[in-house]
Amino acid sequence: MERLRKIWLFYYEGFRDMSSLGRTLWIVVLLKLFIMFAVLRVFFFRPALADCETDAEKSQAVIENLIK
Amino acid sequence: MLLTTLVDLSRWQFALTAMYHWLFVPLTLGLGFLIAFMETRYVMTGDEFWKRTTKFWMKLFAVNFAMGVATGIILEFEFGTNWSNYSWFVGDIFGAPLAIEGIFAFFMESTFFAVMYFGWNKVSKKAHLVSTWLTAIGTNLSAVWILIANSWMQYPVGMEFNPDTARSEMTDFWAVVSSPVAINKFLHSVTNGYVLASVFVIAVSSWFLLRKRETLLARKSIRVASVFGIISLAVLIGTGDGSAYNVAKVQPMKLAAMEGLYDGSEKAPLVAVGILNPDKDIVGEDGADEDPYLFEISFPNMLSFLATRQADGFVPGINDIIEGGYEFTDREGNTYIEPSFVEKKAMGTAAVTALADYQTAKQAGDTQAMAQAEAVLEQNFDYFGYHYIEEPEDLVPNVPLVFYAFHIMVALGMFFILLFVLYIVFEWKNLIVSDKHKWLLWLGIISLPLVYICSQSGWIVAEVGRQPWTIQNLLPVNAAVSGVEPGNVLTTLIIFAVLFTAMLVVEISIMLKQIKKGGE
Numbered sequence: 001m002e003r004l005r006k007i008w009l010f011y012y013e014g015f016r017d018m019s020s021l022g023r024t025l026w027i028v029v030l031l032k033l034f035i036m037f038a039v040l041r042v043f044f045f046r047p048a049l050a051d052c053e054t055d056a057e058k059s060q061a062v063i064e065n066l067i068k
Numbered sequence: 069m070l071l072t073t074l075v076d077l078s079r080w081q082f083a084l085t086a087m088y089h090w091l092f093v094p095l096t097l098g099l100g101f102l103i104a105f106m107e108t109r110y111v112m113t114g115d116e117f118w119k120r121t122t123k124f125w126m127k128l129f130a131v132n133f134a135m136g137v138a139t140g141i142i143l144e145f146e147f148g149t150n151w152s153n154y155s156w157f158v159g160d161i162f163g164a165p166l167a168i169e170g171i172f173a174f175f176m177e178s179t180f181f182a183v184m185y186f187g188w189n190k191v192s193k194k195a196h197l198v199s200t201w202l203t204a205i206g207t208n209l210s211a212v213w214i215l216i217a218n219s220w221m222q223y224p225v226g227m228e229f230n231p232d233t234a235r236s237e238m239t240d241f242w243a244v245v246s247s248p249v250a251i252n253k254f255l256h257s258v259t260n261g262y263v264l265a266s267v268f269v270i271a272v273s274s275w276f277l278l279r280k281r282e283t284l285l286a287r288k289s290i291r292v293a294s295v296f297g298i299i300s301l302a303v304l305i306g307t308g309d310g311s312a313y314n315v316a317k318v319q320p321m322k323l324a325a326m327e328g329l330y331d332g333s334e335k336a337p338l339v340a341v342g343i344l345n346p347d348k349d350i351v352g353e354d355g356a357d358e359d360p361y362l363f364e365i366s367f368p369n370m371l372s373f374l375a376t377r378q379a380d381g382f383v384p385g386i387n388d389i390i391e392g393g394y395e396f397t398d399r400e401g402n403t404y405i406e407p408s409f410v411e412k413k414a415m416g417t418a419a420v421t422a423l424a425d426y427q428t429a430k431q432a433g434d435t436q437a438m439a440q441a442e443a444v445l446e447q448n449f450d451y452f453g454y455h456y457i458e459e460p461e462d463l464v465p466n467v468p469l470v471f472y473a474f475h476i477m478v479a480l481g482m483f484f485i486l487l488f489v490l491y492i493v494f495e496w497k498n499l500i501v502s503d504k505h506k507w508l509l510w511l512g513i514i515s516l517p518l519v520y521i522c523s524q525s526g527w528i529v530a531e532v533g534r535q536p537w538t539i540q541n542l543l544p545v546n547a548a549v550s551g552v553e554p555g556n557v558l559t560t561l562i563i564f565a566v567l568f569t570a571m572l573v574v575e576i577s578i579m580l581k582q583i584k585k586g587g588e
Contacts, residue, residue: 010182010186010187010190011182011186013186013190014182014185014186014187015186021127021130021131021578021582022130022185024578025130025131025134025578026134028134028135028571028574028578029134029137029138032137032138032139032571033138035567036138036141036142036145040142040145040560040563041145044149044556044559044560044563045145045146045148045149045560046149047148047149047152048148048149048150048152048550048551048552049148049152049156055233058156059156059232059233059234059235062152062153062156062157062234063234063423063427065153065547065551066153066234066420066423066547067420067423067424067427
């Protein structure tokens with residue numbers, strides 16, 4: 001338990017005392033992840049096999065593409 | 069036409085994303101080790117100068133890491149959306165290395181990266197040093213798995229195709245991991261990162277010396293980087309030779325494109341410098357009789373030696389590969405008469421027809437017909453992808469792009485030998501701070517864009533050179549692509565171009581700001 005507390009404090013103090021460069025980089029990373037997962041993934045990158053519910057259906061869809 | 073547009077847009081999008089991702093990866097791979105060396109000096113000597121130097125480069129490492137992190141995830145989005153047939157086809161084999169990579173990336177890098185940045189006054193010197201080394205090793209281990217997956221596409225081994233699921237199943241994990249193509253590609257790619265990082269350190273340090281700032285930090289950094297750079301470059305050149313040998317064995321069309329070699333020969337020369345003749349074309353086309361080069365200087369016998377380890381070995385050209393009929397020894401040492409494109413296409417069509425027959429027999433519950441179809445599929449599977457190749461010219465990658473990228477990469481590689489030697493000599497002879505030798509410092513700064521061009525050229529050779537294949541001989545791009553609307557791909561391509569440009573501007577401005585601040 002003491003070890004977990006120390007780990008928590010390590011990260012907590014690390015983030016709290018972070019330099020302005022560190023904060024800027026975190027903002028850039030979070031913004032980038034937001035654009036990727038909340039915008040691009042949701043609106044533009046729907047998996048092409050998403051309509052197939054099971055692996056068997058996905059297999060069938062790909063086989064049909066390959067043999068047509 | 070529509071399919072061509074879709075394939076081309078999807079390829080452009082993938083190429084843009086991969087090249088953008090590769091702007092950040094090599095610096096992370098190499099700078100991690102340079103920082104670790106510097107911190108080792110600090111721990112060994114107790115000299116605070118090395119701590120300050122380590123922290124300065126660590127700051128730039130963080131900027132690069134933050135900008136590059138997660139850019140590779142977009143490639144995985146593209147696999148699922150634009151390349152769904154491919155994703156499904158490779159699933160199990162690609163999935164395992166990428167899952168291992170994810171675990172390494174997450175646990176090793178995030179854990180030790182945090183200790184590296186938050187732990188200066190919280191953990192012991194030695195514990196901090198261990199974290200720095202483990203961060204550097206972790207980033208390189210991540211690269212191992214990605215490059216294993218990439219190498220499998222270039223040289224698919226240790227797998228079996230399941231006609232029930234249309235997926236490749238891993239039958240021999242060790243064969244996939246220890247593939248000579250994978251080992252060589254890993255060493256070649258990471259040492260490329262080490263050379264790039266060394267040039268980065270030299271360029272930044274040269275800027276300090278020109279401004280007469282941070283002289284000691286710059287000179288000591290140049291010492292570390294130039295020695296690390298030249299050792300890495302020696303390995304890079306050795307593995308470059310290994311890459312060319314592997315390409316000759318498993319992707320001879322790529323080698324032919326790298327050299328603009330249309331008609332193969334024994335005692336084949338290696339083009340040192342050359343300009344391709346734009347009118348030259350493959351056999352059966354109008355420009356077939358044209359000379360392949362407008363101008364060229366070649367080393368006699370060198371290509372034969374590079375490709376076969378014999379000065380008089382036969383190296384097939386583009387036309388030979390299309391027409392077949394020559395004796396070829398593959399990577400496993402099997403010698404056979406290479407089939408022509410027409411014969412390979414017939415075998416590919418037999419394999420695809422057998423897959424269709426297998427499905428029909430399965431639906432009818434005819435186990436005997438299933439077994440027969442499976443046997444035909446297995447017999448012809450090595451050329452499965454040729455079914456989708458319409459014409460012989462579709463088998464040929466973009467020769468000028470591959471040829472020039474290859475020669476630019478090699479020429480710049482040679483230039484970096486000279487650069488590292490000059491920096492080592494001038495630094496150790498104390499000439500580097502002399503005003504008479506400012507030209508060297510400017511050369512160091514100019515080398516920074518050149519090393520990125522060199523690094524990107526390497527990927528162009530590797531990835532454009534293997535076109536049209538997503539998986540060598542098994543799945544070309546036109547069969548791998550999803551049936552999505554080209555307009556959607558174009559939209560995301562434009563979004564990426566804008567987003568990536570904006571991110572690059574942000575990264576460069578943050579990086580420049582931190583460099584200008586110097587050590588703190």
